[in-house]
Amino acid sequence: MSGVPPHVLVVFGATGDLAKRMLFPGVVQLWEEGLFPEHFRVIGSGRHSPGGDDEFRERLGEEVREFSGVGEERWSAFARSISFQVADSDDGGDLASAVRAAREDLGDTAEVLLYLSVPPEAMGPMIGMLGDTGLAEGARLILEKPLGHDVASARELDAAVRRVFPEENVFRIDHFLGMEAVRNLVALRFGGGPMGACWHRRDVASVQIDVPEEIGIEGRGAFMEATGTFRDMVPTHLCQVLGLLTMEPPDGFDVESLRAAKLSVFEALRPFAPERTVFGQYDGYRDEDGVDDGSESETFVALEAFIDNDRWRDVPFQLRTGKAMAESRMAITVVFRAPAEGPFREVGDPARLRVELSDDLAVSLDTPAKRPGPGPVTEVVNAELRSTGPVEGKPLKPYARLLHDALRGDRTWFTGADEVERLWAVCAPVLEHPPSTQRYPRGSWGPEEANRLPGPDGWRVSGE
Numbered sequence: 001m002s003g004v005p006p007h008v009l010v011v012f013g014a015t016g017d018l019a020k021r022m023l024f025p026g027v028v029q030l031w032e033e034g035l036f037p038e039h040f041r042v043i044g045s046g047r048h049s050p051g052g053d054d055e056f057r058e059r060l061g062e063e064v065r066e067f068s069g070v071g072e073e074r075w076s077a078f079a080r081s082i083s084f085q086v087a088d089s090d091d092g093g094d095l096a097s098a099v100r101a102a103r104e105d106l107g108d109t110a111e112v113l114l115y116l117s118v119p120p121e122a123m124g125p126m127i128g129m130l131g132d133t134g135l136a137e138g139a140r141l142i143l144e145k146p147l148g149h150d151v152a153s154a155r156e157l158d159a160a161v162r163r164v165f166p167e168e169n170v171f172r173i174d175h176f177l178g179m180e181a182v183r184n185l186v187a188l189r190f191g192g193g194p195m196g197a198c199w200h201r202r203d204v205a206s207v208q209i210d211v212p213e214e215i216g217i218e219g220r221g222a223f224m225e226a227t228g229t230f231r232d233m234v235p236t237h238l239c240q241v242l243g244l245l246t247m248e249p250p251d252g253f254d255v256e257s258l259r260a261a262k263l264s265v266f267e268a269l270r271p272f273a274p275e276r277t278v279f280g281q282y283d284g285y286r287d288e289d290g291v292d293d294g295s296e297s298e299t300f301v302a303l304e305a306f307i308d309n310d311r312w313r314d315v316p317f318q319l320r321t322g323k324a325m326a327e328s329r330m331a332i333t334v335v336f337r338a339p340a341e342g343p344f345r346e347v348g349d350p351a352r353l354r355v356e357l358s359d360d361l362a363v364s365l366d367t368p369a370k371r372p373g374p375g376p377v378t379e380v381v382n383a384e385l386r387s388t389g390p391v392e393g394k395p396l397k398p399y400a401r402l403l404h405d406a407l408r409g410d411r412t413w414f415t416g417a418d419e420v421e422r423l424w425a426v427c428a429p430v431l432e433h434p435p436s437t438q439r440y441p442r443g444s445w446g447p448e449e450a451n452r453l454p455g456p457d458g459w460r461v462s463g464e
Contacts (some may be wrong), residue, residue: 066244092217093133204334208461212327221290230279239426274430304453
């Protein structure tokens with residue numbers, strides 16, 4: 001099987017949206033692929049009982065089958081090892097007893113992995129409970145974003161974590177770092193290919209990191225009202241991609257080296273300017289369940305960023321993400337500078353490289369080439385780079401990949417507390433002086449002001 005020792009996986013927030021859409025489908029995929037411990041127990045937990053173990057399994061099974069595709073028979077086999085135990089920050093005694101019993105049943109080599117998917121304001125008290133009840137002893141802890149809501153709360157949360165858990169047992173999850181294509185950015189940049197030589201402000205004119213989504217908030221009204229898209233996406237997913245895309249070569253491929261390389265970029269990242277940030281809200285958002293009738297919460301963000309170091313100074317990085325947009329894509333577009341001299345210095349369109357952040361490696365290059373005929377006249381030609389090797393089995397979902405890392409104790413693709421705190425500091429000007437929230441039609445590319453943010457060339461992901 002997996003080679004991973006027996007485990008008790010405890011999921012706080014087990015009846016929440018993230019658990020049914022992402023977390024449990026990832027767990028089931030690991031189990032189906034033989035990458036989950038052969039002997040295990042999964043204990044869901046929350047403040048309110050779903051009605052007992054059988055009711056929890058049945059309700060969870062309906063949801064997980066919808067989002068994972070696992071068959072009813074296979075789910076039933078997996079679900080025999082699932083139970084539910086009520087707990088909160090004031091009372092975790094029964095949960096601690098259930099975990100101890102499960103661990104004893106699995107044997108002396110059994111380990112405990114705690115997954116904390118609760119609102120930011122509940123994290124500190126919950127971590128205190130884990131320490132008080134002994135649940136933290138020898139256990140690993142996965143923390144789900146957002147980790148705080150500003151610099152002060154992030155520091156407070158980190159202090160609470162450090163009082164209870166050693167840093168080597170803490171896993172701050174960002175599921176974009178579980179995407180194969182995102183991890184491939186490191187290989188594309190430092191694997192000896194042509195990208196490394198031109199990855200510099202002398203050759204790069206601008207970069208866009210674009211994550212539009214067709215779906216709306218999908219029943220997450222309370223979360224969006226409390227958090228908003230800026231806090232949810234920018235200091236987490238988009239900045240983590242930015243860090244991997246722009247960091248200097250790390251000293252090694254290990255947790256300390258990778259975090260240090262990203263942190264160096266984040267320390268050079270200029271605090272975001274409110275006047276170069278656009279907030280939007282799609283028409284109909286206020287009609288969603290859990291949303292205030294007069295809500296100004298943003299479902300869309302576009303902003304311009306700059307990295308003040310020798311490699312990237314004065315190169316604009318444009319970041320965009322939003323709900324209920326025209327298309328779902330995750331793409332990085334690098335626009336190269338036109339030649340400053342020579343016969344082709346006045347080309348029509350500059351060369352540009354696009355990396356699609358999908359399960360399959362997909363890189364395309366649009367580059368000027370000489371048009372047949374006399375004179376230095378160019379036209380754009382396209383070349384696509386794709387993996388040529390056979391792909392065995394289904395690619396692991398990001399949460400499955402990261403859970404597998406955590407089960408093995410590998411923190412390489414998890415974020416550090418210093419990164420979290422620095423990125424909240426970069427976001428502080430926008431949090432303190434947020435731009436007004438503009439309306440945009442559902443199925444569009446966002447507010448018109450955002451469409452003007454990149455200048456005359458616009459966003460490269462725009463329905464082409």
